[in-house]
Amino acid sequence: MASIEFKGVSKRYGDSPAHPVVVPGLDLHIRDGEFMVLVGPSGCGKSTILRMIAGLESISGGGLWIGGERVNDLPPKDRDIAMVFQSYALYPHMTVFENLAFGLRVRKQPQAEIERRVHQAADTLGLSDLLARKPGQLSGGQCQRVALGRAMVRDPQVFLFDEPLSNLDAELRVQMRANISRLHREFGTTSVYVTHDQVEAMTLGSRIAVLNDGALMQVGTPMELYTDPENAFVAGFMGAPPMNLSQVRNTGSALVNGLLRLPLAHLQGLPGRLQLGLRPEQLCLAAAAPAHWPRVRGAIELAESLGAEMLVHVAAGEARMVARLPGLQSLMAGEAVELAFDPSSIYLFDADSGARLPVTAPVVAEPTC
Incomplete structure (x- = not known):
């Protein structure tokens, strides 16, 4: 096992300054034995970062250390890393045993050791x-x-996963997530997992690094990112459904948009354009809420019945929100609905920079809509 450390690592395709920088100076420490997930939208640089760890992409600037050794110029074969790709990349003319054993044969392992490792991996993964x-x-x-299994038999110091479950159906993805999580608990090998699916990130990662346009937005445990996002991008990316982010106008005494008017104390000094954040599960039907909670009124655009819960999409003008409500309710598209939320549960972000702003002020008046 080994730690991985990026110190100002950058990646530019091409030598000219005119060529775009894909990764602009990444600083990230992945601890020994940790399961780190790199998550973000397509094109954010996460697979490029993974391939730099593997040695499949050159590093344009900065330094990369694996197990305390600087590996910028170390060939992939000397990094003691095993990688699982999005495509299975199995040899079609070989049996499962031969596919599992191939890497060990290339490294000229003794036949008895090959047999032992292959059968151990097959037993662990149910392939016997x-x-x-x-x-x-x-x-x-x-x-x-x-x-x-082909990666496991190598017994490397680092496992790399490049969106390995994206070709599977939903049920198999759940099963494979459980398998990967169990394997990490059993072997404790440092693992880096790339995905664009924040559900995979939340369920697998010891910690998660959220990326956007090559830049690191935030690193933390799944719950840290969910409950304490540092910016609007992380707030809107983590969670299923993601946090509701609504543009609001700061009048100095209240936050206003087409869905609500929320009076707050001490808004002076904050920007005039803000984003109000609310998790879908923080919204409830107004009839079940305390009288002093703020109300949101609008029309249901879509009611997704998921059995034990419903996702209700509410619109008023250009403003939109999604509420996660208890299931088995007779809510239908086109109906008017009134929702409520605990005012202490809101998040505020600068509409221009996306930076998180403190919310320390209580509601000072009964909100109106």
Whole structure:
């Protein structure tokens, strides 16, 4: 096992300053034995960062250390890293056993050691009955387990995962997330996992690094990112559904938009344009809320019934919110609805910079809509 440290690491495709910088000076420490998830929208640089760890992409600036060794110029084969790709990349003419054993044979491991490691990985991943089959005879989930096993038998100091579950259906993704999480608990190998799916990030990561346009937005545990986002991007990206972010106007005494008017004390000194953040689960039907809670009135655009809960999309003019409500309710698109929320649960962000702003002021008057 080994820690991974980025110190001012940058990546530019091409030598000219005119070429775009994909990763602008990344500083990130991944602890020994940690499961770090890199998450962000497509094109944010997360796979490029992973490939720099693997040695598949050169580093334009800064330094990268693995296990205390600077590896900027170290070839991939000398980094003691195993990588699981989005595509299974299995050899179709080889059996499962031969696919699992291939990397060990290349490294000229003794046959007895190859047998031991392959059977150990097969037992762990439930592949023992499939060792004589070829990839064309396997399901997608079985192929992905073979790809995981091929990385496991190497016993590397670092595992790298590049969106390994994106080709699987929803049920298999849940099963494979459980397998990957269990393997990390058993082996404790330092792991870096790339995904654009924040649900995968929240369920797998010891810590999560949120990226946008190559820049690191925030690093923290799943709950830290969810409950204490440092900026509007992290607030709007983490969570399913994500946080409601509504543009509001600061009048000096209240926050106003098409859905609500929320009087607050001490708004003076804050920007005139703000974003108000509310998690969907912080909204409830007004009839069940205390009388002093602020109200949100609008029309239901969509009511998603998910059994135990409902996701209700509410609109008033250009303002939109999603509420997570208890299920089995007769709410339908087109109906008027009144929601409420605890005023202490709001988040405020600068509308221009996205920076989080402190919310220390209590509501000073009964809000009106």
